[in-house]
Amino acid sequence: MAVKLLFLWLLLLLFSLSWTEEQRCLKYASSCDQCIMAGSECAWCTSPGVSIRCATTEHLQSSGCPRSQIYNPTGRVWVLKNVRRADQDARMHNTRAVFLEPQEVSVYLRPGVPELISLTISTAPGHPTPELIMDLSNAPAEVNVTLSNIVTDNPRHLQVSVEVSQCPSKSGTSNQNRKGPWSILITPRGFSEGFKLEISLMCECNCTGNCAENSPECNGHGALVNGYCECHTPYFGVSCQIKGDAVSYQDEERCRSRPNEPVCSGRGSCVEGICECNKRENPKEAYSGRYCECSNFNCPHLNNRLCGGNGRCECGRCQCESDWIGEDCSCSMQTASCLGRNQILCSGRGLCDCGKCQCDPPYSGPTCEDCPACQGFCQELAACVECRAFGTGANKDTCGSECGHLNVKMVQTKNELQGNLCKMMTFDRLCVFYFSRLPSGGEIAVSQTKEC
Incomplete structure (x- = not known):
């Protein structure tokens, strides 16, 4: 029951919205100009023999107005200049710090209906993306231009939304100033070149005065209205040269990250101008982003x-x-694995990089405490160290005369030793003892604990 009530409520809401739109169109039925300005869904029947002249296209057709005599203009976007960065850099033999694509676009607006334009900004390595400055000084107050980021990385993708709330008042202005064109500049701060947007408005019904039905200029599939083709369904395009769903075509353009790029990056479907990304077999994997460009x-x-x-x-x-x-x-940014026995990173003989020691030669080992090339030093001192520290070894009887110059300091364990570690066998080959030269260089530290 709750589901049925919800469905009925939605039907009533849609009917209410449609009825409200119809009433707004019918209210301005006195002229074509007023009808077109009344709302984006309002269309005008150019045939005088019908009772209803201003309504939605569906209502006019159901009221007996031929489709060829229904005037319902739509906005258009033309890319006037779009030099690709690779081509420009090849001609200039260098890379510009900031580059915008496209460079110049013309838009023809119907009041109340926004048009969307994709803008790409790429910066050379080492250059941050500068702030964008928008100059609206040449446009009337009714024109609104907004920028929204789609992708913030380099290159940066933006969506430019252009809309006019209503046509400027006729009082005190010429028709040219009322309809445009006006130029708007969008430039990165600190740069002279940028993006030029030329805006024109449809503020009058041109079909009532200069309208050629089934014009050859429109491939016989539309009316030539003031130099522009108003195509008959199902044709669209500048010259009505394309047969199909014009709404779907326009929606697909809004699903491309830039001109000629795949719809939804080839990873999804375009539904009413919005990308619905494909599902992956692995539920943990997903595409995302305005154009399904991310994963x-x-x-x-x-x-x-x-x-x-x-x-x-x-x-x-x-x-x-x-x-x-x-x-x-x-x-890894952690350094615990690089600490030597002396609690110094890499024993002071290298750099800790990604949690591993990069040792200075000739040192090696996990913490740069090994030195195979330094063993000659250990062997040279082994006999004197053994007699001075333990009173044993080959020099025990001559220790005072031959080894008296050696200054020995005893520590508890080998873990307390600093510097290059020497591991030597006792003279009787029954035990192993450890010693090292202290960093000061004038004293030998010996572990009093032997391994036997």
Whole structure:
């Protein structure tokens, strides 16, 4: 029962909206100009032999007005200049700091109906994206232009929405000033070149005065109205040269990140100008973004793990967890694994990079404490160290005369030793003892604990 009531409520709402639109159109039935300005759904029947002249297209047709005599103009967008960055850089033999595509667009607006334009801004490496400055000084107050970011990375994709609330008043203005054209400039701060938007308004019904039905200029599929084709269904295009659904065609253009790019990046379907991204077999994987240009799975892998298992994939880039950096989040910022026994990173003999020591030669090992090339030093001092520290070894009887110059300091364990660690066998080959030269260079530290 609740579902039926909801369905009936929606039907009533749609009927109410349609009825309200019809009433607004009928209210302004005195002239074609007033009818067209009444609302975006209002159309005018050019045939004088019908009772209803201003209504929606469907209402006019049901009232007996032939489709060829229904005047219902729509806005248009023309790209006047669109030099691609690669072509421009090739001609100029350099790369511009900031480049906008397209460079010039003309838009023909019907009051109350916005038109959308895709704008791309790319910056050279090392240059931040500058702030955009919009100059509306040449346009009347009724014109509204807004910018919205679609993709904020480089290149940056924006959507330019252009709308006019109503035509400027006739009083005190010429028809030219009332209909335009007006030029609006959008430029990056600090740069002279930018994006030029030329705006013209449809403020009068041109079909009542200069209208050629089934004009050859329109391939016989529409009326030539003041130099522009008003196409008959199902034709559309500048010269009515395309047969199909014009609304779907216009919607598809809004689903492209830039001209000639695949609809919804080839990863989705365009539904009324909005991309519905394709589903993936893996429910954890998904496409996203205004044009389905992003994914949460197309990121670098490490050891068969997305972002090394240390981050998440956002729009093709790894967003690493804290303490992890790198394109694939493989570099650890933690340094505990680099600490030597002396509690100094890499024992003071290298750099800790991504949690691993990059040792200065000739040192090696996890914390740069090993030095195979330094063993000659250990062997040279082993006999004197053994007799001075333990009173044993080959020099025990001559320790005072041969090893008296050696200054020895005893520590509890080998973990307290600093500097290059020497691991030597006792003279009787029964035990192993450890010693090292202190950083000061004038004293030998010896672990009193031997391994036997």
